Amino acid sequence: MEALAWVRDPFPASWDRVRRALAGEEEAGVPEQEAPPAKSGLIETVRKFFAPPPPPPPVKPPPPKRPHIPYAEYRRLCTEKGVAGDGMQDSLAEILHHLGAALNYRKDPRLREATVLQPEWLTNNVYKLMRHAEAQGGLLKQADLPRVLSDEPDPEMRAYLVRLMERFEIAYPQRPQNTELWLVPQALPDNQPAEAAAFASVPDATRLRYAYAALPEGLVARAIVRLHEFIEETPDGKKQQWASGAILTREGARALLRKEPEDRVVMITVTGADRKARQQLAGLCQAEMRDIHREIPGLDPLEETQVQGEWVRTSTLESDERKGRPSGLQTRDGTVTIDPAEANNAYTEKPARQEEVWKPSVFISYSKSNVNQRKRLELELKVLKNAGLLAGHWQDRMIDPGDPWDQAIQIELGKAEVVLVLCSTPALATDYITQYEIPKALEQEAAGRTLVVPLILEACGWHLSNFSKNAALPEKGQPINEWTPRSRGWKSVATGLEKLCRKLIEKGPRGMTNDELAGLRHSSFVILFPSPAGSICTSASTIAGLDARMASLTRCAISWPWRTVRSPSTSMWMSTKRSSPILRTLHLSTRWTSGTPPATSRIAATRCSGGATSIASSSAGMRSFQPL
Numbered sequence: 001m002e003a004l005a006w007v008r009d010p011f012p013a014s015w016d017r018v019r020r021a022l023a024g025e026e027e028a029g030v031p032e033q034e035a036p037p038a039k040s041g042l043i044e045t046v047r048k049f050f051a052p053p054p055p056p057p058p059v060k061p062p063p064p065k066r067p068h069i070p071y072a073e074y075r076r077l078c079t080e081k082g083v084a085g086d087g088m089q090d091s092l093a094e095i096l097h098h099l100g101a102a103l104n105y106r107k108d109p110r111l112r113e114a115t116v117l118q119p120e121w122l123t124n125n126v127y128k129l130m131r132h133a134e135a136q137g138g139l140l141k142q143a144d145l146p147r148v149l150s151d152e153p154d155p156e157m158r159a160y161l162v163r164l165m166e167r168f169e170i171a172y173p174q175r176p177q178n179t180e181l182w183l184v185p186q187a188l189p190d191n192q193p194a195e196a197a198a199f200a201s202v203p204d205a206t207r208l209r210y211a212y213a214a215l216p217e218g219l220v221a222r223a224i225v226r227l228h229e230f231i232e233e234t235p236d237g238k239k240q241q242w243a244s245g246a247i248l249t250r251e252g253a254r255a256l257l258r259k260e261p262e263d264r265v266v267m268i269t270v271t272g273a274d275r276k277a278r279q280q281l282a283g284l285c286q287a288e289m290r291d292i293h294r295e296i297p298g299l300d301p302l303e304e305t306q307v308q309g310e311w312v313r314t315s316t317l318e319s320d321e322r323k324g325r326p327s328g329l330q331t332r333d334g335t336v337t338i339d340p341a342e343a344n345n346a347y348t349e350k351p352a353r354q355e356e357v358w359k360p361s362v363f364i365s366y367s368k369s370n371v372n373q374r375k376r377l378e379l380e381l382k383v384l385k386n387a388g389l390l391a392g393h394w395q396d397r398m399i400d401p402g403d404p405w406d407q408a409i410q411i412e413l414g415k416a417e418v419v420l421v422l423c424s425t426p427a428l429a430t431d432y433i434t435q436y437e438i439p440k441a442l443e444q445e446a447a448g449r450t451l452v453v454p455l456i457l458e459a460c461g462w463h464l465s466n467f468s469k470n471a472a473l474p475e476k477g478q479p480i481n482e483w484t485p486r487s488r489g490w491k492s493v494a495t496g497l498e499k500l501c502r503k504l505i506e507k508g509p510r511g512m513t514n515d516e517l518a519g520l521r522h523s524s525f526v527i528l529f530p531s532p533a534g535s536i537c538t539s540a541s542t543i544a545g546l547d548a549r550m551a552s553l554t555r556c557a558i559s560w561p562w563r564t565v566r567s568p569s570t571s572m573w574m575s576t577k578r579s580s581p582i583l584r585t586l587h588l589s590t591r592w593t594s595g596t597p598p599a600t601s602r603i604a605a606t607r608c609s610g611g612a613t614s615i616a617s618s619s620a621g622m623r624s625f626q627p628l
Helices: 013-022 042-050 071-080 086-099 119-135 142-148 155-167 194-201 219-226 275-294 314-322 340-344 368-386 405-415 431-446 486-507 540-551
Strands: 139-141 181-183 206-211 245-250 253-259 265-271 302-307 310-313 327-331 334-338 361-365 392-394 418-423 451-456 575-577 585-587 605-607 613-615
Touching: 013 071, 013 086, 071 086, 119 139, 119 142, 119 155, 139 142, 142 155, 155 181, 194 245, 194 253, 194 265, 206 275, 219 245, 219 253, 219 265, 219 275, 245 275, 253 275, 265 275, 275 302, 275 368, 302 314, 310 314, 310 327, 314 327, 314 340, 334 340, 361 368, 361 405, 361 431, 368 392, 368 418, 368 486, 405 431, 418 431, 418 486, 431 451, 451 486
Parallel strands: 361 392, 361 418, 418 451
Antiparallel strands: 139 181, 206 265, 206 302, 245 253, 253 265, 302 310, 327 334, 605 613
């Protein structure tokens, strides 16, 4: 970092003027006055010597420190202080946010009111709400906000604070779409229900634990907020959760997620007679915990699962499975060997752990008003990913800070095999969705590259849209909010997506379009023979080895359906046609920007153990071929 030329550059004076103005630190100023003409002479000198001191000049009071200002006013302030242009002003806003000097959350779909906040105002008011929730048994009511936040007269900013608490996974609505009552898990009484004790004695439970050098405050609460849709309720409607844990239920499986008395351990115990339901709930809990850990730099907890009564690192089991070797398990009777895949199957299906197996990906198009429904959908998509039916999903909250959001959306939309459009009145009134995302997705669908699936959240005018003929989810297009209980609607969505993913996997990856192939030049190619399963089985190390061997033949590149490795100047794309359970013919489709396409040539490739490939020869100017 020290070597970077700009590291020691001073903070621009205009930027500092903006920072000082936002912080209310502008120096008190003395109004400039024109100096009177100087007088000279002995009498004037004596008069000045014996004259009383003049009164101090009037001081300009500093401007009052405002806790928040609209983003439009921030732009005016920037212009006044010498920071011109929307791009420069946005960059400065991001820098000030990361420095903690002035906070704004413009990139959050729910917080795009783009207010610039004083950190002290935000911290103090969130703590007020937390303390109030503790006194109310973990509940936070909309009606109490004016009294609790009496220093904040603006009702919009009071509501903004609650949305920030949802954003940081401190609170969640007690019921879907209910903006009158929230639950704050950290503020709940820490009274574990009697039902939790029974989990310890279940014989065939899936057990997962996390050990931390220092357990971050609120980590368990964040997990509960993310999984709150699955919190079990008693017959009288009471949720089975407390400050340090919760009981979850899904499809007949139950899970106890809690902080252990040791204080630095989080334990997850999953029970249920149905193996699939138990695997789905265990895998979902594991996926959410891993996501939270990734968001906290340097946390790196020890994740272990119980196998034959002994604790073993999940990372060891996953590594051994990738390398095709058994795992050693230390028991009281000595070391025994186990199949790591069998232990890993407690959380995911084997295809989910095989990067070389092609799976479709999903793009989520939604309105900022439907963030909670998007989060609920993402839980079902994670279950499909753990089942090996989905490569992953994407939504605009995944855009990295500083990246151009429009470009990122275009790239991800172009890559997705499935575009899920979350249909609601706010979504259909959002110009970017209706004028860009949906037309682009339908264009890709017409080209055979994408499937557009409407997901109906509420009664709205989606049947009048340009994608009304597409089959919708849930079943028969019945809006999610009309299902009782609502979990039945999400079950219908999950079932429909599972069927869709299975069909796409059976069909296989799509080939490259003419537009994507246009302008490519090739000097030679390396041919890869497919495995009997109908996919190219290889790994990163195999790719690296092939790339090194290619260097002795010529410069070229390999493009996989899921990964591209390029050499300096040329590229190769492969598309496939299925004529039997194995792929018998590989076709190269190519266009040249100038000149005449080279003649067709042939090249031999033989299959080796493990699905790798042996290169028999190389031929420049080849356009299509068949393995000999």
